Amino acid sequence: MMEILFGLMYLLLAPIAGGLLAGIDRKISARMQGRKGPPLLQPFYDLFKLFSKQTEIVNELQIFFAVGFLVFIIFTGVLFFIGGDLLLIFFALTLAGIFLVLCACSANSPYSSMGSQRELMQMMAYEPMVLIVAIGFFKATGSFAVKDIIASHFPAIMYLPGIFLGFMFISTIKLRKSPFDLSTSHHGHQEMVKGITTELSGKMLGIVELSHWYENILIVAIVGLFIVTSAWWSWIIAIAVCAVFYFIEILIDNSEARVKWQMMLKYAWIVTLALGITNLLILKYIK
Amino acid sequence: MSFLKKSPWVIHYDGSSCNGCDIEVLACLTPIYDVERFGIINTGNPKHADIFLITGGINSQNESVVKQIYEQMPFPKVVVAIGICACDGGIFKDCYNILGGVDKVIPVDIYVAGCAARPQAIIDGVVKSLALLEEKAKKKDYLNKSKEDNHND
Numbered sequence: 027m028m029e030i031l032f033g034l035m036y037l038l039l040a041p042i043a044g045g046l047l048a049g050i051d052r053k054i055s056a057r058m059q060g061r062k063g064p065p066l067l068q069p070f071y072d073l074f075k076l077f078s079k080q081t082e083i084v085n086e087l088q089i090f091f092a093v094g095f096l097v098f099i100i101f102t103g104v105l106f107f108i109g110g111d112l113l114l115i116f117f118a119l120t121l122a123g124i125f126l127v128l129c130a131c132s133a134n135s136p137y138s139s140m141g142s143q144r145e146l147m148q149m150m151a152y153e154p155m156v157l158i159v160a161i162g163f164f165k166a167t168g169s170f171a172v173k174d175i176i177a178s179h180f181p182a183i184m185y186l187p188g189i190f191l192g193f194m195f196i197s198t199i200k201l202r203k204s205p206f207d208l209s210t211s212h213h214g215h216q217e218m219v220k221g222i223t224t225e226l227s228g229k230m231l232g233i234v235e236l237s238h239w240y241e242n243i244l245i246v247a248i249v250g251l252f253i254v255t256s257a258w259w260s261w262i263i264a265i266a267v268c269a270v271f272y273f274i275e276i277l278i279d280n281s282e283a284r285v286k287w288q289m290m291l292k293y294a295w296i297v298t299l300a301l302g303i304t305n306l307l308i309l310k311y312i313k
Numbered sequence: 314m315s316f317l318k319k320s321p322w323v324i325h326y327d328g329s330s331c332n333g334c335d336i337e338v339l340a341c342l343t344p345i346y347d348v349e350r351f352g353i354i355n356t357g358n359p360k361h362a363d364i365f366l367i368t369g370g371i372n373s374q375n376e377s378v379v380k381q382i383y384e385q386m387p388f389p390k391v392v393v394a395i396g397i398c399a400c401d402g403g404i405f406k407d408c409y410n411i412l413g414g415v416d417k418v419i420p421v422d423i424y425v426a427g428c429a430a431r432p433q434a435i436i437d438g439v440v441k442s443l444a445l446l447e448e449k450a451k452k453k454d455y456l457n458k459s460k461e462d463n464h465n466d
Contacts, residue, residue: 052349056349061344061347061349061350062347062350063350064349064351068352071352072316072352075317078315079387080387080388082385216357219357220356223361224358224360
């Protein structure tokens with residue numbers, strides 16, 4: 027019963043939390059750049075505006091893929107919050123990502139195609155680490171199920187410090203933050219215009235934006251999963267760690283310039299190898 | 314309540330000009346003027362934009378570019394001509410290749426005077442265009458109009 031409640035809460039509250047997170051992100055970014063910045067609720071204004079604009083459809087398929095992206099992100103998130111299987115969660119998340127790539131591909135525009143190719147490259151960079159996260163949780167707690175992981179007596183981070191850091195690293199790619207905002211970025215007037223979302227307008231862009239909010243909340247929740255145990259106070263620590271994690275992401279976003287895809291792939295895989303695999307090997311011998 | 318007013322995204326194009334107004338438009342985005350306070354974002358993508366800021370006059374080469382950007386923008390949309398060159402050609406008006414102001418090729422809603430236009434004037438022009446954006450959204454006639462456009466094609 028509790029699990030279904032959590033799932034419903036994600037379904038209803040994640041857009042609100044995701045929008046607020048985006049608002050806080052923009053406010054803090056502005057302050058870091060010495061600007062006043064937009065109001066806290068600006069992402070909501072943007073979203074509601076997008077839904078009131080005319081929608082230019084380049085290709086009918088685009089609608090199917092954009093809605094598919096939203097549906098599978100929500101499916102993934104609900105699965106996570108009802109305490110489902112981590113492996114299934116990560117595979118569903120990848121499927122959602124593929125829907126976004128296909129959505130951009132279907133438009134047949136140069137910027138959009140470039141964005142989709144870069145998105146595939148990003149997936150190639152972060153996917154190994156994501157798998158290692160799932161395996162690491164299994165090794166540390168003996169189960170892939172989220173509801174078993176949060177019921178353990180020790181926080182997973184005790185066994186998985188390397189995997190935690192590795193996941194933080196690839197989160198920068200997943201959250202589409204600089205220096206890894208290759209496929210799309212918050213600042214449109216650049217070499218790839220808006221990359222993966224270039225050909226989306228009006229409601230379609232709104233749907234993709236909404237999906238990103240759901241996705242961001244899911245990623246922050248996965249960070250929290252490393253901390254949460256059966257003790258109630260671990261939730262407070264988890265929320266604090268998530269806040270610090272997101273602040274660090276904003277800081278990196280504002281202090282780093284975008285890298286080329288070769289560099290991203292190299293760094294992501296080196297981190298996966300050095301932190302992820304090493305952590306797994308050590309875990310094999312101590313546990 | 315309409316949210317168009319609270320989240321105007323702009324696209325900026327510089328036509329035939331000395332680049333003075335161009336630089337002033339970009340100055341609006343810097344920490345001193347920081348137009349993001351009003352939710353204004355420079356999108357660089359016509360499909361995401363609500364307001365078309367255009368500086369400089371129209372010549373025979375950029376005519377098609379300006380038309381294309383305008384046509385790619387989803388309704389409701391507003392065009393703001395910034396600086397004297399965008400308004401009627403300015404000092405380049407008598408050049409052999411200049412067609413004149415922006416209104417020679419696309420309908421202009423707001424004219425911002427100046428050479429170069431000051432950031433305060435540009436922000437004022439954008440704020441004025443917000444009310445117009447809302448008015449255009451209320452009419453909703455763009456839905457029929459886009460169908461007519463398709464029909465004519």
